[in-house]
Amino acid sequence: MAEPSTSAVPPPAEAPAETRVAAPAIDGEDGASISKKAAKKAEAKAKKEAEKARRAAERAAASGASGNAAQTEDLATENYGQETHETKLSADATEINLRTLGDEHVGKTVELRAWIQNARMQGAKMAFVELREEGNWTIQGVIAANPEGAPVSRQMVKWVGAINPESFVVVEAKVERPLEPVTSCRVSDYELHITKCFVHAAAPAGLGLTLAAANRPITNFSDEEAPVEDGVEKLSIASAGEPSAIPAANMLTHLNNIVMHKRSAVQQAIADIRCEMKELFRSYLRSRGFKEFEPPCLIAAASEGGANVFRLPYFEKEAYLAQSPQFYKQIEIAGGRKRVFSIGPVFRAENSNTPRHMTEFTGLDLEMEIKKDYTEVLFMLEGVLLHIFKNIKERCAEEIALVRSIYPCEEFLLPADGREVRLTFAEGQKLLREEGPDEFRNVTDDEDMSTPQEKALGALIRKKYGTDFYVLDKFPETARPFYAKEDPTNRKVTNAYDLFMRGQEICSGGQRINDPVELEARIRTKGVDPASAGIKDYVDIFRQAGVPAHGGGGIGLDRVVAWYLNLPSVHLAAYYPRTPKRLLP
């Protein structure tokens, strides 16, 4: 294996990120020339010799550099360096992980694989390293020159103290109690006295984004590339929040340095919360008889009129990317599947460059037969979201606290059991007219709400009912698509609803028309030709056989995560946000 250089002294961890070069290439000492010319066998042989030479050179350099040190031979060469497949740790070293480290390990020889989060020399004979195993699980490591027992040489100490942050290492160490708790590490009651240290994978001398910068709140979500001068990317300074020595980077720098972005404790916590929310959605529905299925992404016709749809050549035809699995959820119900849900990507070719929009996101969708009344579906959607909100608070208490320490926000308020807030659309508009800001004095019951109206209503409801989660039901017929079932007792409104978090819609749903004649009639009143492409396929489903009453809804997972945590952008809740200007990484 070619050897990336690890001998450069790392910059101090707290140095401003501006001084660092974005993602520089690692040039191995001998890597560049070898990889270009050599055939396999020659390469292997050359590398073996290069390795010998490197060690000799390193020894010479180390003894030369440390002025005070005698020109002693390095007795510890077997205990440090680049890891190879022949590297061996002591047979009695127990593998540990930091979550479960306990008193029983004190005095024992252990083995840990971790990232060097920070390394610094303390005089010429001692170095401290912070080792991070996972998330924000860190422990202090100490290495001191010691000719006794397993020898640790000055050269070794110096080499360890100079390992670039974010290199991955294997250490062998003895677990000890520190003189006083190590407040800078999550594991504060133990420290590791290092006796062997091998670099498994080296980080570059300058990181494109330091871990400390990656953990600062992002305030700049602009899609425009930041100006680049002399290969050094200009980072924006966080304008909000307390002053800090660590400048924040903008979102683009985070995405250009996705590895460090993801290693930040805040992104690890958001990812964990997202992962658990998804699992809570699934387990709640499974325990209520719902079956998961996979709707297709590639479809033959644009489902909702053709606006904002990605289209692509598909052999001799054209295909579209699904904007919603609704059609397929309804086929499942028509096909006798009773209750179904799906979790998967949905696509919108919308040229919106805002922190609320993405072109690809994760939809949580459900559809179910209705026995008596469409509120069965409404309560199911409300129920699954309440289940998520109540359980995530316990399941991810630490992660939520961590995110809030970076992105502070007000608690997400939930209604007490049995006090869920369900207003009709008309009631919501009345509240806005009577108690909302002046500009909403004249809102009517048959026009859809604007985003500012929704936000104002959210504030009113929070104040009046003490909840950030609520339902608006019975949307006006004019504000819903052709498939929405009208209330048979009042044709001006539909059996359709939206669910809201902090005044922002996160779920839309309702009862669907299941009679082909009624459906065609409503399609016509919407001014659409029932024989047009896509529409006809849709109506035909209800002509194949009798389809029971049903309804459902779609939830945007990215938004649920983002609005629950009140993040400044939904892009922080996505693993790989897709925007009109950005497909990388």
Next chain:
Amino acid sequence: MAEPSTSAVPPPAEAPAETRVAAPAIDGEDGASISKKAAKKAEAKAKKEAEKARRAAERAAASGASGNAAQTEDLATENYGQETHETKLSADATEINLRTLGDEHVGKTVELRAWIQNARMQGAKMAFVELREEGNWTIQGVIAANPEGAPVSRQMVKWVGAINPESFVVVEAKVERPLEPVTSCRVSDYELHITKCFVHAAAPAGLGLTLAAANRPITNFSDEEAPVEDGVEKLSIASAGEPSAIPAANMLTHLNNIVMHKRSAVQQAIADIRCEMKELFRSYLRSRGFKEFEPPCLIAAASEGGANVFRLPYFEKEAYLAQSPQFYKQIEIAGGRKRVFSIGPVFRAENSNTPRHMTEFTGLDLEMEIKKDYTEVLFMLEGVLLHIFKNIKERCAEEIALVRSIYPCEEFLLPADGREVRLTFAEGQKLLREEGPDEFRNVTDDEDMSTPQEKALGALIRKKYGTDFYVLDKFPETARPFYAKEDPTNRKVTNAYDLFMRGQEICSGGQRINDPVELEARIRTKGVDPASAGIKDYVDIFRQAGVPAHGGGGIGLDRVVAWYLNLPSVHLAAYYPRTPKRLLP
């Protein structure tokens, strides 16, 4: 609501499907004229009157038609007809479902929502209906004219006996024990004595695909449309299997009648098995510390050389659909996520029209850090698949038996615990050379296997080791892509493997190179420019920071389901198979 006609006498359930018209339009008696012109209010009023008129006409027709009947008034008009939102059942009717029907229900008035699977008159005063609630859960319903108590008129009996199969109805009935067990229904110990019956959603008089035909094994998977004559689709007769009165339809007819395709017991069972296999994959990995994440489908560069990739216009750029989440799984590991998995769509723009291929399918993918050896990953993949195979057998015993009754196959053999079969690629080739068919006498260790070789080896392994599931490890370097990690002790082979079911590959994986210099060198030996689009982004990930050793694999869910059940086509295991010629439904 406009009224679909339900008065046409249905064809006998066993009639050949050829005689039926594919998906005919339902023309409501008054639906067509009303929906075209009337404004909302007028429409509602008109319909109320039309409903009155219809009932009167129905009564007159019924009494006229039943020759033997006296010109009596129909006393049961409130007890049958089209369901509306005003339809009421008795307040004391308990809702039941067939899975939990028991002795405690005998003699009670109950309510059931179900499909009419079959309806037939028995003389002029009695009718039998088969009611299907879900899957293959059916029960016999009886309706007999009876002027006493809740009146059931002859007109009502006749109307119920003529409901089109696959209409969805609501019935009120008394649960009774039949004189002898009803062998034609899954619920054989009880029957329903119907007192009220309303059609909730009517099926057309002729189904495009009957349930009986939908349950026959499909042998014709051709992508070519069957010839259509006079609007009647020609169905192919099943050529294999025992002779049967019910002709099988070809796959295209199934897809053109997706609702009936899905209602068939065999497709319900396959869908249930698929759903549980997915859940078994997820729960096994979650309990081992794996975190689920969602890789993007829209990507900026073709991941594996650009062949067989869908491309699409993306605002001012071009985008591709991901062929595999591998790059993103690796970023997750580089980003400190330790162990991840994903379940989602992957795309191949391959113009292969075979029962093994689809253009969109569901990938089960995992990736994990390696501590000591790449076999940790291999054993994880083997472990999760064994977990699926062992548990599905118990969890879906009934469903598996049902599928095998339609698509018979040999038992899927598993190795005994601790006797898992793991051969190196070289050992596999040796076995083929020494014990396989003559044509494979000269296979070598450094060329990839062909599909016939794989199948022959599968048969040899089944015979020799008694298992249909096994691993081939240490694939030759020449047969694996640039990112495959070579065995450091033997550079001719890689730490990469395939997993097989019945001689067919269902999972490919291995250790990845995690050092950017080693990776670039190997990319060059493969004749690829490391600076080319996509490749550079890939290599750069390992330059951002030190990335630990890792590996993973991808499993095709559709194939696992299909090969486990030995289905004749992977299209039967998919919910909505996508082929080069087919994007519908």
